[in-house]
Amino acid sequence: MKSFLETEYNLKVVPFNIVDPTATMAGRNAALKAWQQIIRQRVGQKNNSYNFIIGDYGSGKSFTLFKIVEDVKKEYKDRILPISTTLLPEDTVNKFGLSFIQRLFARISDREIEGVLKKVSKNDLEHLKQVLPDPGIIFEKIKKGDKLPLIFLRGDRSLDKKEMNDLGVLRKINSTDKAKDYFLAFLHLLKLANIDTIVLAIDEVEYLFSQMKGAKLSLVFNTLRGIYDLQFTYSKALELTKIANIICFFAISEDGWRRLNEMRKRESGQGGPINPFLDRKDIIITLLNLSKQETLGLIEYRLSDHRVKDAGKNKLLIPFEDKFIDYIYALTAGKPRFIVDRCDIVLREGLEQKIPLITVDFAKKVYESHGLFTETK
Numbered sequence: 183m184k185s186f187l188e189t190e191y192n193l194k195v196v197p198f199n200i201v202d203p204t205a206t207m208a209g210r211n212a213a214l215k216a217w218q219q220i221i222r223q224r225v226g227q228k229n230n231s232y233n234f235i236i237g238d239y240g241s242g243k244s245f246t247l248f249k250i251v252e253d254v255k256k257e258y259k260d261r262i263l264p265i266s267t268t269l270l271p272e273d274t275v276n277k278f279g280l281s282f283i284q285r286l287f288a289r290i291s292d293r294e295i296e297g298v299l300k301k302v303s304k305n306d307l308e309h310l311k312q313v314l315p316d317p318g319i320i321f322e323k324i325k326k327g328d329k330l331p332l333i334f335l336r337g338d339r340s341l342d343k344k345e346m347n348d349l350g351v352l353r354k355i356n357s358t359d360k361a362k363d364y365f366l367a368f369l370h371l372l373k374l375a376n377i378d379t380i381v382l383a384i385d386e387v388e389y390l391f392s393q394m395k396g397a398k399l400s401l402v403f404n405t406l407r408g409i410y411d412l413q414f415t416y417s418k419a420l421e422l423t424k425i426a427n428i429i430c431f432f433a434i435s436e437d438g439w440r441r442l443n444e445m446r447k448r449e450s451g452q453g454g455p456i457n458p459f460l461d462r463k464d465i466i467i468t469l470l471n472l473s474k475q476e477t478l479g480l481i482e483y484r485l486s487d488h489r490v491k492d493a494g495k496n497k498l499l500i501p502f503e504d505k506f507i508d509y510i511y512a513l514t515a516g517k518p519r520f521i522v523d524r525c526d527i528v529l530r531e532g533l534e535q536k537i538p539l540i541t542v543d544f545a546k547k548v549y550e551s552h553g554l555f556t557e558t559k
Contacts, residue, residue: 188490190538191501191529197488198526206483207249209476209518210242213467217250220465221429225261226378230410230428232462236439237469240519243433246469247383250431254381263298263372265289266383269402269432270393278398279358279405283365284337286382292332298368299325301375310367313421316351317367323349335364358405366412372426382430388438399445404455410462471516478507480521501532502540509542512558527552 187193197205207214217233224231237243251264267289275281287295299321307325311318323331334341334349346354355361372380390402408415413425434442446456472480482498499507502525514520524545531548532540546556 186536187533190536191533192490192497193485194488194490196526196529196533197484198522198529205245206487207245208480208483209472210246210469213246213469214249214253216465216467217246217431218253221250221254221258221262221381224379224427224429224464225258227427228413230413230462231430231464232406232410232459233429233431233465233467234439234463235431235433235467235469236436237433238436238471238517240517241469241471242518243435243469244385245518246467247385247431247433251381251383258379261377262379262381263290263294263377263426264381264383266385268386268389269384270386270389274393277358278394278402279408280337280355280361282405283358283361283409284335284355286365287368288336288338292329295324295332296327298371298375298377302371303374306371306374310370310422314363314367316353317364319350320364321367321371358408362408362412365409366422366425369413369426369428370422370424373424377426379426380428382428383433384430385433387432387434388441391438391441400455403459407455407459407462410459472511472518472521473516474507474511477511477514477516477521480518481507481510481525484522484525501529501538503542505542506540506545509545509558513555524549524554527554 187196199205213235220231220233235243235246237246247266251266254262254264265286267285269282270278271281271285302321302325307318307322310321320331320335324335330341330345331349333339334345334351334355337355341349341354353360355364369380372378390399394402409428413427442456442460445454446460448454449456481502485500486498510521510524514524528540528545528548531537531551532544537544549556
């Protein structure tokens with residue numbers, strides 16, 4: 183027997199999951215063209231690329247990063263390795279650069295690392311060991327199938343003396359400079375494996391300002407600048423002629439972007455890391471609130487992606503009445519996350535109560551019962 187969701191709403195599932203990875207983007211054509219252009223122009227080049235995605239809370243920054251990664255996987259699956267992470271971990275960080283690089287390695291699966299190393303010859307690894315001995319040894323052991331080197335590389339736990347002896351390396355990865363050795367080595371191995379570029383999707387940059395202050399905050403941007411310049415200022419890179427480049431997208435809130443530029447102004451007369459860091463940016467993508475038409479498109483896309491069958495042009499909004507669009511647009515000011523969240527709440531409640539048509543009056547009652555605002559400005 184078919185469910186009420188199928189017969190009345192013509193849906194396979196409730197489609198308004200905020201983090202639905204299959205959802206179609208709406209109202210972001212300009213952003214999509216911008217990131218696609220920067221990837222197309224920068225993939226496989228010598229220069230790195232730092233880019234910023236700026237938007238208020240609920241504007242879809244995290245979803246945009248996710249779509250960038252999905253787009254890269256689809257269009258450049260053999261040429262680009264995408265990595266998603268936040269700029270900071272949840273725990274307090276004492277050595278940002280060390281933590282950041284180890285977390286990047288942690289976001290690359292065993293299969294991906296081993297797949298890269300399968301394409302690297304023994305002679306290439308021997309050359310790497312001459313330039314960067316410890317990283318060369320570690321990646322050689324990973325290629326042979328050892329798991330301890332992966333634990334070491336990612337900093338999953340501290341190794342004891344016996345384990346270090348088994349690895350055959352001289353030093354632990356206990357500084358940013360040491361971590362850079364391994365990251366540079368991996369960029370070299372990627373290029374040898376015919377992977378031209380790493381795309382980094384870095385979320386929640388604004389949390390820097392609540393978790394770090396003063397010299398520690400400045401050190402973060404100095405380290406990021408150092409990673410950008412790694413291929414050109416690091417002496418070991420001169421001996422590794424083939425190196426994959428980096429295309430990075432930083433997602434930051436409007437308030438975080440404002441504070442970053444305030445720091446830039448304060449440093450303009452006395453020097454500091456912010457100006458050199460921002461001078462390396464390529465593009466800025468600003469995520470504005472959706473228009474009413476874009477709000478309609480977002481809701482229709484979410485519904486159409488999960489229809490039991492084609493609803494037809496006149497029934498794209500089932501189970502919402504037409505006036506619901508004007509109401510939800512005014513209520514959310516066109517912020518995608520709020521639109522999706524409010525639609526999810528009222529649709530689930532309508533399903534629970536078996537309401538065949540979700541009206542504005544019904545929505546107001548539902549939102550009021552959830553302690554949410556119901557009136558528009």
